[in-house]
Amino acid sequence: MAFALPEDDDDITILGIMASMEIAAANEFSDFLNNQFTAAGKLDWFEEIRHYRKSLGAPFNYNAANDLRFVLNEAAQHDSQIWHLIPNMNQMWVNAADNLRKKLNQLHHQQLRPDLNTLFQMSTLFQQVTEGPGLEVASWARAVKSRVQSILAGTYKAPQVPTAEPEKPKAVKKVEQEYKTAKKEFEKRPPWGARWAGLKPSRELSLDRRTRDIYDSNGVSVKHELGQLAEQVTAMWLRYFPLGGEVWVDEDGATMAYIKGMPTMVGWFGPAPDEDKDNVRGFVLPRDYEFTGTDIVDLESRSILSKNSGEPIKEHLALLSKKLPEGAKLNITDYGDLFIPVDDGEPKRITRMHKGIWFPGQLPG
Amino acid sequence: MSELANISVSKCEIEFMPGSKPYRGKPMADRKDGTEQTGTLTTFRVASSDELNLIVGLIEWESAEPEVSPIDLISGLQKHNGLMRRGRMSIKHSADGKWLVVLSVLKYSPAKEYFTLHGGNIEEIDAFLGHSFKDLLAGSGALRFGNRAEIDGDTSRTANQLAVVIEPGDIQTLALAYTVTRPLAVINDYGLDL
Numbered sequence: 001m002a003f004a005l006p007e008d009d010d011d012i013t014i015l016g017i018m019a020s021m022e023i024a025a026a027n028e029f030s031d032f033l034n035n036q037f038t039a040a041g042k043l044d045w046f047e048e049i050r051h052y053r054k055s056l057g058a059p060f061n062y063n064a065a066n067d068l069r070f071v072l073n074e075a076a077q078h079d080s081q082i083w084h085l086i087p088n089m090n091q092m093w094v095n096a097a098d099n100l101r102k103k104l105n106q107l108h109h110q111q112l113r114p115d116l117n118t119l120f121q122m123s124t125l126f127q128q129v130t131e132g133p134g135l136e137v138a139s140w141a142r143a144v145k146s147r148v149q150s151i152l153a154g155t156y157k158a159p160q161v162p163t164a165e166p167e168k169p170k171a172v173k174k175v176e177q178e179y180k181t182a183k184k185e186f187e188k189r190p191p192w193g194a195r196w197a198g199l200k201p202s203r204e205l206s207l208d209r210r211t212r213d214i215y216d217s218n219g220v221s222v223k224h225e226l227g228q229l230a231e232q233v234t235a236m237w238l239r240y241f242p243l244g245g246e247v248w249v250d251e252d253g254a255t256m257a258y259i260k261g262m263p264t265m266v267g268w269f270g271p272a273p274d275e276d277k278d279n280v281r282g283f284v285l286p287r288d289y290e291f292t293g294t295d296i297v298d299l300e301s302r303s304i305l306s307k308n309s310g311e312p313i314k315e316h317l318a319l320l321s322k323k324l325p326e327g328a329k330l331n332i333t334d335y336g337d338l339f340i341p342v343d344d345g346e347p348k349r350i351t352r353m354h355k356g357i358w359f360p361g362q363l364p365g
Numbered sequence: 366m367s368e369l370a371n372i373s374v375s376k377c378e379i380e381f382m383p384g385s386k387p388y389r390g391k392p393m394a395d396r397k398d399g400t401e402q403t404g405t406l407t408t409f410r411v412a413s414s415d416e417l418n419l420i421v422g423l424i425e426w427e428s429a430e431p432e433v434s435p436i437d438l439i440s441g442l443q444k445h446n447g448l449m450r451r452g453r454m455s456i457k458h459s460a461d462g463k464w465l466v467v468l469s470v471l472k473y474s475p476a477k478e479y480f481t482l483h484g485g486n487i488e489e490i491d492a493f494l495g496h497s498f499k500d501l502l503a504g505s506g507a508l509r510f511g512n513r514a515e516i517d518g519d520t521s522r523t524a525n526q527l528a529v530v531i532e533p534g535d536i537q538t539l540a541l542a543y544t545v546t547r548p549l550a551v552i553n554d555y556g557l558d559l
Contacts, residue, residue, distance in 0.1 A: 206443070243444055
């Protein structure tokens with residue numbers, strides 16, 4: 001097996017390594033199970049599992065045994081048809097498999113930020129699910145973890161002659177291409193408070209923080225153009241851009257201002273697009289949350305949202321209590337899209353949060 | 366004077382203009398009562414990632430202490446206007462005849478709602494600069510860096526002021542000290558809790 005390792009924090013390379021590890025692990029698991037079932041005379045074992053799951057009315061969206069999400073899902077079922085075949089199976093394996101499956105689903109929906117920290121997390125999970133069964137991918141995962149640690153510590157020195165990259169499977173190229181497309185969209189219209197990567201828009205306006213009015217270059221107020229949204233828009237701009245001053249508005253209303261010297265997305269001159277849709281946009285923050293029925297808990301720090309948000313959150317929590325069951329697990333993206341994580345398919349946005357009504361320092365801006 | 370190369374410091378670029386020219390005006394210390402006098406002006410430009418284009422000058426007066434003063438705000442954002450109104454940097458002579466520059470910093474005052482000069486806090490300056498301010502100035506040729514008691518034997522009420530001692534006329538170190546404590550502080554919204 002040719003091991004691809006990162007040389008730096010290049011996002012496409014990192015994404016390619018994660019996708020390649022998934023394929024390598026899937027193939028190894030699939031071959032391993034195939035051999036076990038064939039020895040037992042069960043040649044159609046995958047179809048048999050499909051029929052069994054369907055007969056229970058469970059969703060089964062896998063087309064082949066070499067889909068890693070199938071292996072991870074099936075092995076973790078209480079009535080699993082394969083767990084007894086996988087050596088050194090225990091609860092830790094099941095937990096790691098569950099976690100890895102969720103992350104892979106995010107990867108396939110361009111919601112997993114391909115950075116070195118993510119790669120470290122992913123290679124740890126790959127190691128945990130492949131080491132016990134003795135798959136070769138475990139060695140690769142260990143090597144990736146070690147390399148990532150060296151890069152993050154600044155001790156890794158890339159070779160002067162670049163190492164030849166192993167040939168990428170078609171599926172990896174597809175994942176990379178989908179990510180590049182999604183990245184272009186994100187860069188065009190980044191989350192509130194994130195860096196503006198495009199050209200400076202042509203319409204220059206000025207936000208006065210004292211009067212909360214918006215003026216054009218002739219000093220004429222244009223706030224009336226926003227109609228009933230006027231107060232909401234100025235509040236959003238000032239949330240990210242409290243000093244006020246010049247802002248630049250693009251044709252679709254996306255608005256940029258300089259904050260700490262950097263061009264930054266501060267909001268929209270008008271309604272934000274997709275506000276009425278439920279698709280989840282952006283990269284998922286690497287933290288998990290739980291809805292208690294009346295509040296949101298950050299499961300890592302155990303902090304409570306209502307005691308930490310910069311702005312009043314009572315009304316938002318009351319609305320959430322009508323939409324969410326007590327104990328619901330939650331994730332959020334850098335766009336502030338709050339959702340219940342799913343193992344398979346696309347998650348649906350429950351609501352959109354912003355930095356004022358979320359845990360400090362977690363969302364951009 | 367030999368031509369100095371441009372210097373990048375964080376989000377700013379400093380460009381040194383060749384030569385010097387006569388400059389007529391009132392020295393900072395005498396600006397209320399004093400009469401105009403002639404000085405020698407040596408200029409540099411500070412440009413930034415947020416569209417600042419500011420011409421700044423070292424003015425060496427005939428009969429007053431030298432100073433660094435904004436000369437012309439060619440372009441910039443509304444918040445950069447404060448640089449013209451409150452951005453002068455005074456220079457004193459140290460006990461050993463060198464130049465002593467007090468490192469006050471433009472900091473946003475929530476009460477006044479604009480940037481005003483505050484005593485320099487080295488940890489906070491390092492934080493918005495992204496690395497050591499002391500090392501930056503030392504690398505440019507600064508002779509001593511610290512509070513005025515440490516570097517100039519000051520025992521008065523100004524003894525705790527953060528300052529730097531440089532060779533007289535060292536415009537490169539002056540430009541760095543000015544850029545970090547004035548334009549870069551404003552660009553980074555220093556003092557504003559974001």
